[in-house]
Amino acid sequence: MSADKSVADVDAMKPVFTTDGLHPRDSFQRWHDVLDAQEANLDLQRVDDEPFMARVESSTVGALNILRMSQSALRTEFRKFGAWRHGREGMVTAAFKLSGTSSSLQDGREAVLSPGDLYILDKRPGVLTTSAGSQAISMDIPREYLERVLGPTQLYTALPARAELASTSLARAFFRELIRVGPGLSPASADRMASIGVDLIVASIAEQMAKEVPRPLHGTVVVQRAKAFVEANLADPTLDPPKLAAAVGVSLRRLQELFQERGQHISDWIWQRRLEAAAKRLADPGYVHLPIGTLAYGCGFASQAHFSRRFKACFGTAPTEYRHAALVSAQ
Template identity: 50%
Template structure:
């Protein structure tokens, strides 16, 4: 990672003021307070891996508060911030929840008023992730912001181990590979959050979590042409009628969601330089379509263009 700001070269009394100026410029309006009488120390390192921005923040005894007033002075918040604790202990609060993070733990903040308090010697790796990407898979971010996602859980440990290696090696990846690795990192974070949501869920939220588990299963099995609502319900462990009710409560039909995700993933693969070697038919079969004609018909109905024209418009070979 590349160091983009350090207080080491400044006098002690100027350090926190300069730190505040830097944070305002990089993150946006935010209220900060130094909670210690000792000199402030701060360091920021950054690395972009494809579309994924990773930032390591080392700061001592700082309270950072995003308020309604500071939010109004920001651009529309399109991102959520995934915080991975690397050293020290910190506390976060949002949406009437508080999370205490120790080394290896994850929490998510962003989009609405929130509070983060870093202890002395606090080190945090921050991933900036599109809010829409997380909410498509997990539901409203109000379900999982400021939720402690423990680092000793297997799903969390897998996610953080991959991201550590991504930080170490990400600068060596070519652009196409970097984009794919960024997607994997985001998916692993989603899996660790989903694992946490599946435990100790309050009654009113249980239906939402079941739907998110079903959506995660769909993502993992899009290439299976036999995947249908009945098989999905069996895999999730609920009745088909109950699963249909839960999807309807969120404004979806199960079959429509499966076909929507198949088409969206196919459209992404058709324009991905990393899959340019795949024929259109191979892309179609890999997304669960049983024939090229069926794929073409559904694709045109959704996107008002053919798969070939979609690929050619992105500058990819139309094979």
């Protein structure tokens, strides 16, 4: 399947806005008014004389509100990333380019975007210029999660994960299917699938950073890639510092040095992320049917006893008690 059809050919999205049926002389102003009503604080400029069109469709899967936007050639300046989605100040926008071409500018970095590319824009001033027939899907994802794994967003805004990357191709295919099957998922399954999708986006950006980031930042990128690999492989009980070093292509000694420069130890980081993932699942009603041992194994622990011992040392309470308290407070 070609990149420009990877998500655009599904029909599970619901219309939100369209200029279809409007007189050509009114369509651009109507689009401008819609964005103004959302307090988006944008400066829109036409870049050709063709009849203007815009269309927005949406699909919600778990915590992800996915938008598919089609529009004519347009220069959009974000003076301040506003409330296109109210209450999303702690989020950044991730988008897959589906058709047409675009250029993005943010944090002093400019990129030309082609069909299939994945890119990130944060809620800071920036410019996005689209060609005629441009289409993309976008979603807001938590800034805190991206920065925990990849570092400050200034490192990768307007740094597209190219369509030909294996990780980007996988992420694109995943979202194609997620949009298609999303309406049939249970709430718990939708939340889990949305979380997997965010992890795939992170992995794609991490891979592109490793290819293009300036050499002085190489150590930072290696650590970020290592952390992204840990996130994607928490369930692997054999994941340890040597295996992690091999996965990111550096010696174990070098990886240990890079983590220590940041006041961290590799094994401590792996166990901490496993414990945090387990705590999140213990508090998730969607996992309440899983025995503690099964849940622990799914987070990379070899035995329930080992898990219980480490969990209590970290959180001050046994896993069973933690689950009970979390589920009671959520009622």
